[in-house]
Amino acid sequence: MTFTQLRILQTVARTGNMTRAAEELNTTQSAVSHALRGLESELGLALLVRGSHGVSLTAAGRAVCRRATLILTQLEALEQEVATARGQDRGSLRVGAIPSANARLLPRILRTFGEAHPHVRLTVIEGSDGEVLDWLQTGAADIGTLTAGAVSASVPDLVMHPLAADQMLAALPSGHDLAVRHSVPVADLARQPFIMSTGGCEPLITALAREAGASLRCHYRVRDTSSILAMVAEGLGVSILPELSLPAHHAGVHAIPLEPASVRTILLALPADPLPAATALLEHALERV
Known part of the structure; x- marks a missing residue:
C-alpha cells in the first residue's frame, strides 16, 4: 500500500470518474486504474463499483477512503510543519469553493496568496454548500467557503469565520414590469414563473419565500447560474440570485434588490486542527476583504 494509491482512491471517490481523477493527478487513466486494482488486490476487497456512468465506493471502499483521507491529511500536516520549522514555505492546499465565491x-x-506563498500548491474544487461541507469533514478539502444559513452555525470539528456579505437580488427580464422598480418583494416574484437555483441557494430562497408568506411557482429547477440568466433573458421566468454569482453585465437581465433587503454571509471554514497553509490562507483572506 502506497501514499500514491491512497491519493488516487481519494480523488476517484470525490470525482466519481477515473478520467477526471487522472486529469487532476496529472497522470493517465490506465495508471489510475492499475493503482486501484493493485490496492484492491492487496486488501482483498472490492473498493469500487465500476459502471457506464462512472465509479462509486463500496461500503468497504468508503471505510478505506475515510482512513486514507486521515492518513494523507496527517502526512501533509507533517510535511508542512517540517517545512515551517526549516523556515520554508511549501506544501499543498485544497480549497473547496461554492460557485458564487469562486466566481x-x-x-x-488566491492570486495574491499565490504571490505571497509561491511554493504552496493550490487546488480549487468547486461544489455546493453540502459538497464543500462534506469535503471539509472528510478531509478532501483543507479550507473552504460556505454560506451561513445553508449549514449549521456550529459544525463539529470545523471553525467558521465570516468572510463577506453578499446581497440577494431579483433577476428579471429587462422588459419586465417589475424591472422598473428600485426593489421588489418576494411576494411579487411569487406571482411569476420562477426559476429555482439548485446550485446551493435553494434553502435560502425557500426561507425567504416562507418569511414572506409566499409560495414560489417553480417552473424550472436549474443548477448553473449562466443557464438561469439565459432563461431569465428569454422571459421564461424570474429568479433570485446572490450578487457575487452575477457577471458585471448580462444582456437581457435586470437585477434589483429584494424588499426587504436580504444579505447572506459567506464563511471561510477550516478544521479545528488546520494545516499551516490553511491558517495562512485564512489570515491572508481576512486581511483583504
Missing part, C-alpha cells in the same frame, strides 16, 4: 470573491485572494 467573484476567491480569484483575487
